[in-house]
Amino acid sequence: MTELRVVEEDFINLNPLQTGGRTTPDVRKAVNSFIDGYSVCDWCLGDVNTIKNPDIQGLRDDIGKFLGADEVILTNGCREAKYAVMQAVCKKGGKVLADVNRHYSTDVAAELAGLKMEFVQNSGSPEFKIRAEDYAKRIDEVSPDLVLLTHVDGNYGNVADAAKVGAICRKKGVPFILNAAYSAGRMLVDNKKIRADFIACSGHKSWAVGGGNIGLLGVNNDFKDKVLKRSSEYKNKILGILGCSARGSSAVALLNSFPSVKKRVKDWGKEVKNAQWFANKMLSINGVELIGENPHQHDLMQFSTPVFYEISQKHKKKGYFLYKFLEEKGVRGLKAGRTKNFKVSTYGLGMEKLKYVFEVFREAAKL
């Protein structure tokens, strides 16, 4: 048997990829029951999205209201949601205009769809912010088929002004997809205010989903026929997601995580406060700088840490000293070998644990 993973049981986990996907007991119990292949398909009538037992149909309706999207479908992940939109909306060889802070899967989705990427640059060091107003100029310059904004990027944890980009796209008449992988499910994302045509979400990244991968694609009515187009031969299969997407325990995980997600987004203000407290404490260590928006507005943050790099140069464990030291103190989530800079997420930890984590970093800086 594979070695057991006890990162959440025995450690404080700071890995930004994982903190928003940390599961609740309800999710784990449900996943365990639905662990077998095609487990949600007992009562399927031909499309995973319309299954009523377990109530995936009802879940999609509820999530549609929660996100402010006219229709929501399950996808295998956020990237698959982006691809489904790109291949349906853009003309062959067309262009996608995205922020330069985008996730690599945006590029990969565009490449698979045979599209060219164009970019909106960021503000450069140290904040690397995306200015929403830069989209207006770039739309005029490149005439994209689709505009994509990464709501919160995975490198700096910057929160972009999605409503402003939405307004620009409406004015210019360009379809707009919001990549909400690091936002929706953590914070309230109300698409009635943002007015994106599409919203792509990641269940395993920000909706406390385990048991595999799952994403969500919100589509507004204007584009429903185009993006949710059915196969000519298999009338209940959506082409863009190759018929059915998540059809196992991850769908049930989402069903069981959603009640907790609806509650937790109300605490987003507290999460931001905690993140800011932690960022400020880290900045009190000589040789630590925040890379990204300051004051910080998200739990994901990147630090430049020459202080730890200097220690690694003379420490017997070299670049691994920091990872090892943290591990001994019960803290995980940094990439082993990294000392020059690293990313952490404070999501869901609460002040008591964050105070402890900060003390561990402060101790490490004295090694």
Add this chain to the structure above:
Amino acid sequence: MRKETKLLFDSLGILEDVRELLRQSAPFHKFDKVQKKELSAKLDKLKNNADELKRLLS
């Protein structure tokens, strides 16, 4: 791995083994002699784990 965590996962593993017995004997769960013996041993181990967990965490 901490001792209490190991005990916890061992116990979850035992429950999975019991689940397998249910699957093998579905739909009526009438166990034969070997299965009864296995079930008894598993549940005894589970009880011991529960007692040990209680001792460690109380």
